[in-house]
Amino acid sequence: MNDYKAALNLAHQESLRFLEELRDSPADAEIDQATARSRLVTDLPDTGLPDEDVIAELIAAAKGGIPRQAGGRFFGFVMGGIHPAGVAADWLSSAWDDAPGTPLAAPFGCAVDRLAGEWALDLMDLPREASVGIVTGATMGNFVGACAARHALLRREGWDVEAQGLFGAPEIHVVTGDAHPTMLLALRMAGFGAARRHIVPLTEDGAIRADALAEILAGLEGPILICAQAGHINTSAFDPFPEICALAKEHGAWVHIDGAFGLWAQASPALRHLTNGVELADSWSVDAHKLLNTPYDGAFAIVRDRDAHAGTMSLAASYLPQQEGARDPSHFVPELSRRARGTAIYATIRKLGRHGVADAIEKLCANTKLMAELLTAEDGITCLNDVVFNQAVFSFEGASPDDVALAVRQSGEAWVQAADWQGQRIMRCSVADHSTTKGDVERAASAIINAYRELARKDS
Numbered sequence: 001m002n003d004y005k006a007a008l009n010l011a012h013q014e015s016l017r018f019l020e021e022l023r024d025s026p027a028d029a030e031i032d033q034a035t036a037r038s039r040l041v042t043d044l045p046d047t048g049l050p051d052e053d054v055i056a057e058l059i060a061a062a063k064g065g066i067p068r069q070a071g072g073r074f075f076g077f078v079m080g081g082i083h084p085a086g087v088a089a090d091w092l093s094s095a096w097d098d099a100p101g102t103p104l105a106a107p108f109g110c111a112v113d114r115l116a117g118e119w120a121l122d123l124m125d126l127p128r129e130a131s132v133g134i135v136t137g138a139t140m141g142n143f144v145g146a147c148a149a150r151h152a153l154l155r156r157e158g159w160d161v162e163a164q165g166l167f168g169a170p171e172i173h174v175v176t177g178d179a180h181p182t183m184l185l186a187l188r189m190a191g192f193g194a195a196r197r198h199i200v201p202l203t204e205d206g207a208i209r210a211d212a213l214a215e216i217l218a219g220l221e222g223p224i225l226i227c228a229q230a231g232h233i234n235t236s237a238f239d240p241f242p243e244i245c246a247l248a249k250e251h252g253a254w255v256h257i258d259g260a261f262g263l264w265a266q267a268s269p270a271l272r273h274l275t276n277g278v279e280l281a282d283s284w285s286v287d288a289h290k291l292l293n294t295p296y297d298g299a300f301a302i303v304r305d306r307d308a309h310a311g312t313m314s315l316a317a318s319y320l321p322q323q324e325g326a327r328d329p330s331h332f333v334p335e336l337s338r339r340a341r342g343t344a345i346y347a348t349i350r351k352l353g354r355h356g357v358a359d360a361i362e363k364l365c366a367n368t369k370l371m372a373e374l375l376t377a378e379d380g381i382t383c384l385n386d387v388v389f390n391q392a393v394f395s396f397e398g399a400s401p402d403d404v405a406l407a408v409r410q411s412g413e414a415w416v417q418a419a420d421w422q423g424q425r426i427m428r429c430s431v432a433d434h435s436t437t438k439g440d441v442e443r444a445a446s447a448i449i450n451a452y453r454e455l456a457r458k459d460s
Contacts, residue, residue: 007051007448008095014059015087023072023435025439026412028323030064055139067415072433072440075371076232076417078261078291078390081433085139089347090295098340104338113342115327119349120300123357124266124286126279133313133332134288136297136340138260140334142186144301144313148283149254150190152308153223161314162312166191173220174201176255177208177239181229186296192225194203205385206232210243215252218271225255230275230286231262232426236389238262242277255281260299261432262389264291268358271365274388277289288341291390292360294348295436298341302332360434364390367441368431374445379451384426393419393426399455401427404448407455412446 013415039061046170049057068074069083074190093109100109101124117132135141155159157170174187174197186192198220201212228239239446241257249253259277263286265271266278278284282305288298303309314331324330330336352360353410372383372392380397396404401418403425408416419428427448431441 004353007328010052010055010059014172015260018066019322025071026438027067027068027071027414027415028409029067036065038062043273048226065208068150070433070435071434072445073380073414074433075429075431075436075444078290078430078432080287080290081435082295083293083348083351083434084416085351086294086344086348090344093340093343095184096340099337100340101330101336101338102320102328103323104321107326108222109340109343110327112330112340112346114327116342116349117300117302119346120184120288121302123349123354123418124263125199125451126266126284126302127304129306130304131303131309131332133301133309133329134345135299135333136277136341137182137289137299138180138258138285138287139182141258141260141287141299142183142258143189144225144281144309144332144334145256145285145303146186146227147188147306147312147436148303148308149256150192151312152282153225153254154304155308157223168224172223172225173198173227175213175216175220176233177202177229178206179227179232180229180260181231182260184319187227197227199280201433205235205237207237208239208244209245210240212245213244217247217253220251223252224248224276226253226255228255228257228282229262229390230257230259230265230278231389234391234393234419234426235383235385236262236387236391238265238274240277241275241280241292245277245280249360254283256283257281257285259284261284261287261290264357265389267354267362270358271389273408288345288348290432292348292366293360293432294344298345304330305308321437363430363434364436367436368392368429368440370438371431371445374442375448378452380456381449384421390431393421394429395424395426396456398451399452400460401425403455404451407451408444408447411447411451414444416444416448 070081098109099104100113103110153172158167174192176197177200186196198216200208229245230238245255265274284302286300288294291294310331368390371388372387375381376383382395384393405416405418408414416427
C-alpha cells in the first residue's frame with residue numbers, strides 16, 4: 001500500500017501543480033517530440049524501478065511538452081477542456097480498474113455506462129428508443145454507425161453481412177458532402193471504401209445542397225447510405241437535415257450524422273435551430289471530450305434501430321454469461337476490453353446539469369463570435385464564414401495564415417493553426433474550452449493581430 005501512496009501522491013501533487021499554473025502558462029508546448037523522447041529511457045531496461053521513481057521520471061520528461069488545451073487559449077482544433085469532477089472520476093475509474101465489458105464482472109461500470117447514454121439522448125433530444133455505445137471518439141462512433149447501416153441495408157436485401165461478409169453482397173451506394181477524415185476512415189474500415197462515394201455539391205459554407213442530393217439519389221438504384229454533418233470542421237455549417245431525411249425516406253436510404261461537436265447544439269434552446277430535423281436520422285456520432293469537456297477519451301455511437309446496432313456489434317462466448325435484466329455494453333461497441341469512459345461522462349453531466357451544459361455550449365459560441373468581431377476590426381483580416389457556432393476561419397491580406405499561426409504559437413499567447421478551405425490557406429479558430437473567458441479571447445485576438453501586423457509590415 002505504501003508503494004501506491006507514494007506514486008499516487010506524487011501524481012496528485014503534479015496534477016494539481018499543472019492545473020493551478022495552467023492559465024498562466026504558454027498555450028503551446030515548449031519542446032518538440034524529439035526532445036521529449038530524448039528525456040525518456042529508450043532502451044528496454046533489464047530491471048525495473050520503484051513506482052514513485054517511475055512517476056518522477058515521467059513528470060521530469062514531460063516538462064514543457066504538454067500544450068495547455070484546457071487553459072482557455074487553445075483554438076487550434078476542436079479539443080475541449082476539462083471539469084474537476086470529470087478528472088476526479090477518471091482517476092477513480094483507473095484506481096478501480098473498472099472495465100465495463102460485461103455486467104456480471106462490472107455492475108457499477110455497466111450501470112454508469114447505460115445512464116450516461118440515456119442522459120446523452122435526453123440532453124440532445126434524440127429518439128429515446130435508440131441504443132447508445134460509448135466509444136473512443138468520432139472515428140469509432142462513425143464506424144459503429146456505418147456498420148449498423150451496413151447491417152440494416154443488407155438485411156433488407158436478404159444478405160447477412162455478419163455471416164457472409166461483403167464478398168458478393170449487393171452494392172451499397174455511399175453519399176457524402178465534405179466529409180471529415182474520421183468519417184472517411186470509418187467508411188474504409190467498414191469496407192465501403194472512401195473513394196467510391198458520391199460527393200454532393202456544397203453551399204458556400206460547406207453544407208450539402210439538398211437539390212444536388214436529390215439529383216444524385218435519383219440516379220442510384222439499390223441500398224444507400226447518406227453521411228451528413230452537424231458542424232463542418234472549418235465553418236460549423238450544418239447540413240439541411242429535414243430535406244436530407246425526407247429524401248432518404250423516399251429512397252429507402254439510411255442517414256448517419258457525424259455530429260462530433262455540432263450535435264451539442266441540440267442541448268441548447270438558443271442554438272437548436274441549427275440542428276432542426278437531426279432527430280429524423282438513423283444514427284449519430286458525437287464526442288463527449290469535445291464540447292462537453294470530459295477528459296479524453298469518450299464519445300457516443302447512437303443508433304435508432306437497436307437490433308441493427310446490436311446485430312453488427314454484439315459478441316458472445318461461453319465464458320461471458322449474460323445477467324438477466326442487465327444491459328451489456330459490449331453489445332453496442334467494437335471492444336470487449338474497454339475502460340469505464342461512462343464514469344467521467346456521468347460525473348461531468350452530473351456537475352453541470354441540463355442548464356449548465358446549455359450555458360457552456362452557448363458561451364463557446366459567443367466567444368467565437370467575439371473572436372470574429374475583434375479580428376475583422378483589423379484592416380486586412382477577413383472572416384470567411386458565417387459564424388453560427390464555435391468555428392471561424394480567417395484570411396490575411398499580405399500575410400500567410402501559416403506564418404501568422406506559427407508566430408502566435410511561438411508567442412505562447414494562444415494556439416491556432418492553418419488549414420485549407422475552398423482552394424486557399426486559412427487560419428482556423430475553434431473555441432471548445434468551457435474555461436475560455438472574454439479576456440482569453442481578447443488576449444488571443446491581440447496576439448493574432450500583432451503577428452499579422454508584423455508579418456504584413458515585413459512583406460510590404
